[in-house]
Amino acid sequence: MSTTIIFETERLKLRTLDADDAQFYLQLVNEPSFIENIRDKGIRKIAEAEQAIQTGHREVQEKMGFSLYLAERKEDKAAIGLCGLVKRDDLPGIDIGYAYLPAYTGKGYAYEANAGLLKYARTELKLTELLAIVSPHNQASSNLLEKLGFQLQETIPWKEGGAVKLFKRLLD
Numbered sequence: 072m073s074t075t076i077i078f079e080t081e082r083l084k085l086r087t088l089d090a091d092d093a094q095f096y097l098q099l100v101n102e103p104s105f106i107e108n109i110r111d112k113g114i115r116k117i118a119e120a121e122q123a124i125q126t127g128h129r130e131v132q133e134k135m136g137f138s139l140y141l142a143e144r145k146e147d148k149a150a151i152g153l154c155g156l157v158k159r160d161d162l163p164g165i166d167i168g169y170a171y172l173p174a175y176t177g178k179g180y181a182y183e184a185n186a187g188l189l190k191y192a193r194t195e196l197k198l199t200e201l202l203a204i205v206s207p208h209n210q211a212s213s214n215l216l217e218k219l220g221f222q223l224q225e226t227i228p229w230k231e232g233g234a235v236k237l238f239k240r241l242l243d
Contacts, residue, residue, distance in 0.1 A: 077140050078195075080187040083180065085140040085154060088128045092141055093120035095150040098172065105170050108209045137196060139168055142184045144175075151175040154184040156192065156201075161229070162237075165192075166202040176211075185219055193242040200242060204235040213238075 074086045088096065097120040099105060100112045114120055132138040139155035152171030159166065167188060171181055192198040203221055205212040213223070213236060221238035229235045 074141075078187050078191045079145075080183045082145055083151075083184055083187070084143045084145055085184060085187065086143060087132055087138070088124045088141050090121045090124060092150060093117050093124060095141070096120045096124055099153065099170060102170075102173060104173060108206050108212065109170060137165075137192075142171070142180065144180075149175075151180055152184070154181070154188055156188070156196075162202055162204070164200060164202045164239075165198060166204060168203075181215055182218060185215070189219065189240070189242060198242055201240050203238040203240075204229070205238065207234060207236055216240075 074089050076084055076086045078085050094117065097114060097117060100114050100120070100123075112123065114123055128138045135156075135158055137156040139153045139157065141150055142152045142154050143150055150172075152169065152175060154169040155167070156165050157168045167185060169181055169185060189201070192201060201221075203216050204227075205216065207226060216238045217223075219240065221240040224237045224239050226234050227237050
């Protein structure tokens with residue numbers, strides 16, 4: 072499998088994932104912060120991570136023309152997180168999604184990657200708006216979305232009796 076660079080920012084390359092990224096993916100989805108703020112995907116083995124990359128990322132990219140991308144630091148090629156676009160059945164539009172390893176949070180990478188993603192969505196994919204959902208307790212993510220120009224719309228019911236904050240941003 073080969074990867075495709077989707078876009079670059081000053082410090083980052085965002086690219087498609089492949090089987091070689093399985094160890095990183097396994098680590099990310101098992102981080103306590105990922106499980107708390109996103110969900111437990113139940114992925115515990117490299118083979119499961121490889122399968123998730125194939126079905127949840129590569130096939131989605133082929134079908135939809137977008138997916139979640141690996142954020143890689145240019146300076147050392149470190150895989151630091153995921154950032155991209157998702158089409159969920161439970162939402163009326165396309166939303167952004169992101170998650171970063173704790174060692175790379177608080178350094179501006181999430182803002183940089185998502186700002187690049189907004190530009191990519193507008194110029195390359197010709198999208199006119201994006202949604203985002205955040206766990207109600209995840210204030211850091213809410214702050215990031217607001218800094219990126221998203222506006223809180225409402226809190227909506229979500230899976231298994233939970234709720235999420237729904238944000239929206241027009242792409243001008």
